[in-house]
Amino acid sequence: MSKIDLNAVDFETMIIHAGQGPDSAYGALATPIYQTSTFCFDTVEEGAAKFAKQIPGYHPVYSRSGNPTTRAFELKCAAMEGGEDAVATASGMGAVGSVLLAFLKTGDHIIFDNSVYGGTNYVATTNLPDLGIEVSRVDTSDLEALKAAIKPNTKIIYFETPNNPMIKVTDVAAVKAVAGPDIRVVVDGTFAPPPIQYVLKLGADIVLHSITKYINGHGDALGGVVVGTAADMNQIRMNCMTKINGCPPAPFNSYLVLRGMKTLALRVERHCQNAMAIAKYLETNPYVKAVYYPGLESSPSHELACKQMENGLFGGILSFELKDDVKGLSSFEAGKKLLNNLTIPAIAVSLGDPDTLIEHPASMTHAGVSPADRLAAGITDGLVRLSVGLESAKDLINDFEQAFAKI
Numbered sequence: 001m002s003k004i005d006l007n008a009v010d011f012e013t014m015i016i017h018a019g020q021g022p023d024s025a026y027g028a029l030a031t032p033i034y035q036t037s038t039f040c041f042d043t044v045e046e047g048a049a050k051f052a053k054q055i056p057g058y059h060p061v062y063s064r065s066g067n068p069t070t071r072a073f074e075l076k077c078a079a080m081e082g083g084e085d086a087v088a089t090a091s092g093m094g095a096v097g098s099v100l101l102a103f104l105k106t107g108d109h110i111i112f113d114n115s116v117y118g119g120t121n122y123v124a125t126t127n128l129p130d131l132g133i134e135v136s137r138v139d140t141s142d143l144e145a146l147k148a149a150i151k152p153n154t155k156i157i158y159f160e161t162p163n164n165p166m167i168k169v170t171d172v173a174a175v176k177a178v179a180g181p182d183i184r185v186v187v188d189g190t191f192a193p194p195p196i197q198y199v200l201k202l203g204a205d206i207v208l209h210s211i212t213k214y215i216n217g218h219g220d221a222l223g224g225v226v227v228g229t230a231a232d233m234n235q236i237r238m239n240c241m242t243k244i245n246g247c248p249p250a251p252f253n254s255y256l257v258l259r260g261m262k263t264l265a266l267r268v269e270r271h272c273q274n275a276m277a278i279a280k281y282l283e284t285n286p287y288v289k290a291v292y293y294p295g296l297e298s299s300p301s302h303e304l305a306c307k308q309m310e311n312g313l314f315g316g317i318l319s320f321e322l323k324d325d326v327k328g329l330s331s332f333e334a335g336k337k338l339l340n341n342l343t344i345p346a347i348a349v350s351l352g353d354p355d356t357l358i359e360h361p362a363s364m365t366h367a368g369v370s371p372a373d374r375l376a377a378g379i380t381d382g383l384v385r386l387s388v389g390l391e392s393a394k395d396l397i398n399d400f401e402q403a404f405a406k407i
């Protein structure tokens with residue numbers, strides 16, 4: 001393990017060293033990939049003691065419940081968020097499902113923000129009701145509506161900040177004040193990982209991420225993580241992640257995430273700088289009706305974002321809406337042409353990759369959401385979502401210029 005006092009150093013130093021240090025077997029600096037399903041004991045007695053957790057230290061017995069490569073990834077994520085412990089999962093949805101199934105049973109009630117990730121939306125509209133769990137949907141940034149939705153059996157308030165795909169910011173501290181001590185506030189922080197925001201510090205009980213996005217950051221592995229108190233993480237791991245979900249990450253993916261996280265601070269800063277430059281450019285573009293990015297002074301989320309998001313960083317994702325009439329075309333038709341004309345951004349869902357990714361929510365990520373629910377969440381047919389990559393901002397802006405000109 002590292003000799004550094006991780007509480008005394010800056011985020012850039014901490015994120016490189018937390019959870020990792022020279023390996024105890026040979027001193028390897030990079031954490032080895034423990035590509036094994038099981039672990040051996042010298043004697044029956046030693047095995048019994050390790051299963052009963054009677055020996056101090058980390059002693060994995062089977063890779064579904066613990067693996068040293070994955071444990072390093074969990075410890076790095078706990079340090080990243082300033083939480084007591086973390087549970088890693090095979091995907092972001094594995095994290096979402098493991099949190100919800102760990103703390104909800106038939107007859108309980110959960111409040112979801114009215115616009116969440118498509119997979120989570122399916123859980124809210126279909127999976128949880130099928131299990132007899134009551135679901136309410138509100139705009140969680142509307143504190144009066146949120147207060148009115150709370151019932152005696154409410155167990156969780158769940159939202160994303162910033163959210164998908166309108167990049168709306170929700171006040172984490174204000175939601176926790178409304179929730180009180182008995183309702184868990186669960187935040188999906190995928191769109192803005194540290195060092196942009198620290199939602200546990202703001203009052204959330206649990207933060208989860210799709211590691212697939214910024215935290216691994218290279219677009220080559222799926223993963224998820226949940227961070228919170230040691231008691232909550234134990235409950236998620238023992239009752240749910242290793243049982244009904246059975247979704248630990250593969251050791252190789254944990255290794256990729258550890259490697260990706262070494263550059264998290266650098267990457268996130270560049271993603272945010274590029275997104276700000278492109279948001280400002282799009283705001284001046286004559287074919288664009290609105291740009292949704294909390295870093296813009298025109299954003300209704302800007303004031304709250306300045307309070308809640310740190311270091312002048314506002315994330316790498318923005319959405320924009322084309323004008324209803326672009327050179328005689330509808331916003332839907334113009335949007336399709338624009339995406340097809342671009343040469344640098346890949347037309348793809350997902351986000352947080354080094355490559356810029358562009359997508360059309362109405363026909364891609366949110367095609368499964370009913371048109372009425374889409375409109376209620378502000379998702380029009382002309383809305384385009386951009387995950388700004390690590391390319392040169394100048395090259396990206398030039399590409400948008402030629403793509404608009406060619407419509």
Ligand SMILES: *Cc1c(COP(=O)(O)O)cnc(C)c1O
Pocket residue numbers: 091092093094117119120160164188190191210211212213222223224350
């Ligand atoms: C991608 C994503 C998820 C799901 O993560 P996977 O790794 O794809 O399972 C959950 N929440 C948000 C906000 C996401 O962007």
